[in-house]
Amino acid sequence: xxxxxxxxxxxxxxxxxxxxxxxxxxxxxxxxxxxxxxxxxxxxxxxxxxxxxxxxxxxxxxxxxxxxxxxxxxxxxxxxxxxxxxxxxxxxxxxxxxxxxxxxxxxxxxxxxxxxxxxxxxxxxxxxxxxxxxxxxxxxxxxxxxxxxxxxxxxxxxxxxxxxxxxxxxxxxxxxxxxxxxxxxxxxxxxxxxxxxxxxxxxxxxxxxxxxxxxxxxxx
Numbered sequence: 001x002x003x004x005x006x007x008x009x010x011x012x013x014x015x016x017x018x019x020x021x022x023x024x025x026x027x028x029x030x031x032x033x034x035x036x037x038x039x040x041x042x043x044x045x046x047x048x049x050x051x052x053x054x055x056x057x058x059x060x061x062x063x064x065x066x067x068x069x070x071x072x073x074x075x076x077x078x079x080x081x082x083x084x085x086x087x088x089x090x091x092x093x094x095x096x097x098x099x100x101x102x103x104x105x106x107x108x109x110x111x112x113x114x115x116x117x118x119x120x121x122x123x124x125x126x127x128x129x130x131x132x133x134x135x136x137x138x139x140x141x142x143x144x145x146x147x148x149x150x151x152x153x154x155x156x157x158x159x160x161x162x163x164x165x166x167x168x169x170x171x172x173x174x175x176x177x178x179x180x181x182x183x184x185x186x187x188x189x190x191x192x193x194x195x196x197x198x199x200x201x202x203x204x205x206x207x208x209x210x211x212x213x214x215x216x217x218x219x220x
Contacts, residue, residue, distance in 0.1 A: 017099070023142045034109055041114070041197045043165025043210055048195065049106035051098075051169055051187060059098035065170055066091045068166065085177035094174050104190055112147035112219045113196025117210035119143050120158075121200040128203030132156055144196070144212055152215025153191045160205035168209045170197075191215050 032040045041169065051058045068074050071133035084090070086201040120143060123134045124163040132140055159168045172183035192213040 001038050003104070009039060011184075014198035033055055033203070034111070034114075036111055036114065037109070037197060038199065040163065040165060040199045041206075043107055044168050044197050044211065045107070045165075045200065047165045047169040048187065048197075051173060053103050055098040055101040055103065055188075058094050060097045060099065061166070062170065062174070064094070075193060078140075090174050090176045092144070097184070098173070101188065104188070105153060105193065107195035107213075109195045110148070110194045110217045110219065112212075113144055113150075113194060113212045113217055114198055115147040115196070116140070116143035117156075117196045117212045118175045118200070118212050119146065119217060121198045125200050125202045128205075130158070130160065130204075132158070140212055144214065144217070148220045149218040150214040151217060152211075153189075154215070155186045155189070155192065155213040157186050157213075160215045161207060162209065163188055163207045164189075186213055189213070 033045075035044065065074075066088055067087050068076065069091070070102050071085075073086050074082040074084060076082060119138075120134060120140075124130070124134075127135070129135075134143065141150060144154060146152045157172050159171050162168045162171055169187070172187060174180040176185050192215060193217075194214045194217045196212040199207060199211070204210040
């Protein structure tokens with residue numbers, strides 16, 4: 001899901017949505033690991049920023065991931081095998097896109113936006129529900145504004161069923177069966193500079209990870 005304060009929402013997807021990309025620029029970002037994030041959440045942050053600052057490296061990571069496919073089935077050692085909808089076609093598409101991308105700035109982490117993400121994990125995880133709406137009808141933008149104020153643009157990605165940071169980001173970049181590849185577009189949206197991250201248990205899928213995005217954010 002994405003909203004620009006100057007425009008209405010463009011597209012609503014089950015797990016994410018589309019955002020218009022701005023100018024790209026190459027600059028890696030070194031970030032100290034925040035103590036308020038769990039090990040999994042810090043891993044998601046690391047993988048997000050690796051994907052942004054070094055898309056060529058992430059293309060190679062996807063090439064290794066592709067080797068796990070047998071038809072549409074992903075063979076995951078030590079884990080339950082995963083049946084995809086598109087098979088390697090979505091992976092190949094993502095690899096081509098990442099190989100053509102230039103490096104861009106990594107995300108700054110936000111405590112308030114992470115709290116907003118945590119609100120959604122605590123609300124929907126125990127109930128086993130999916131999607132961006134909270135049980136109180138709240139949207140990502142409402143939850144972000146509980147703990148501060150999002151500026152310029154905002155969005156949200158949600159991953160279900162992955163308990164490793166790399167697996168979370170691979171799922172969102174490949175975006176199997178997601179029309180428009182909205183999660184991937186959110187990750188590579190140059191207008192998003194700040195991120196919040198929260199992961200936790202999910203009644204149906206085991207684990208869920210929420211990432212909230214904004215152009216900028218004023219903490220309370």
